[in-house]
Amino acid sequence: MKKWISALVVFIAVIIIGTIVYENVSSPPVGVNQGEQAPDFELPDEEGKNMSLSDLEGDFVVLNQWASWCEPCIREFPVLDHVHETYEDDLNVVAVNMTGTERRVEDATEFLDENPVTMPVLFDEDGEFADDYPPTDGMPTTYFINEEGIIVDVHHGELTEEMLEERLHPFL
Structure with a gap:
C-alpha cells in the first residue's frame, strides 16, 4: 500500500512540475523586445479617464x-x-506622452490643443510606464503589439507614413 501511495505522490508531483514547465515555456516573458509579452499599463487620458493595454486585448495595437x-x-x-x-476598424493607435520628460507638465496639453488628434493620447504622469517601457534609444519609440499582446516589432526613431504602412502590412 505504501508503494502505491508513494507512486501516486510522485505521479502528482510530475504532473504539477510538467504543468509549471509547460506554462513557462509556452508563455513568452514580459518585456519590451520583439517576441515578448508587452507589459500591461493603465494611464489617464487628457480628461483623466484611464485606459490600459488589457482594455485593447484582442486588437492589434x-x-x-x-x-x-x-x-x-x-x-x-x-x-x-x-x-x-484610416485603420481604426483593424487596429488601435495609442500615443503615450512621456510626461516626466516634459519641461513643463502643461507642454503636452498645450501641444495637443494646437495639434488636435483623434487617436487616444495617454499621459505617463508618474513615470510608471517609463519604468516598464524605458525610452533607452530615445524618442519616438513605437511598439507593434499583436492581438495576443506579443510585441511583433519595435521601431526606434521617426516613422514616415510609408514606413508605418510597410510595418503594418503583414498584420492587416
Whole structure:
C-alpha cells in the first residue's frame, strides 16, 4: 500500500512540475523586445479617464512614446493619427506622452490643443510606464503589439507614413 501511495505522490508531483514547465515555456516573458509579452499599463487620458493595454486585448495595437519637445515625435504625430483614422476598424493607435520628460507638465496639453488628434493620447504622469517601457534609444519609440499582446516589432526613431504602412502590412 505504501508503494502505491508513494507512486501516486510522485505521479502528482510530475504532473504539477510538467504543468509549471509547460506554462513557462509556452508563455513568452514580459518585456519590451520583439517576441515578448508587452507589459500591461493603465494611464489617464487628457480628461483623466484611464485606459490600459488589457482594455485593447484582442486588437492589434500601435503604441507610440512621444514628448512635445521631440522634433521627430512632432513630425510623426499626424502620420500616426492618419493611420489611426484610416485603420481604426483593424487596429488601435495609442500615443503615450512621456510626461516626466516634459519641461513643463502643461507642454503636452498645450501641444495637443494646437495639434488636435483623434487617436487616444495617454499621459505617463508618474513615470510608471517609463519604468516598464524605458525610452533607452530615445524618442519616438513605437511598439507593434499583436492581438495576443506579443510585441511583433519595435521601431526606434521617426516613422514616415510609408514606413508605418510597410510595418503594418503583414498584420492587416
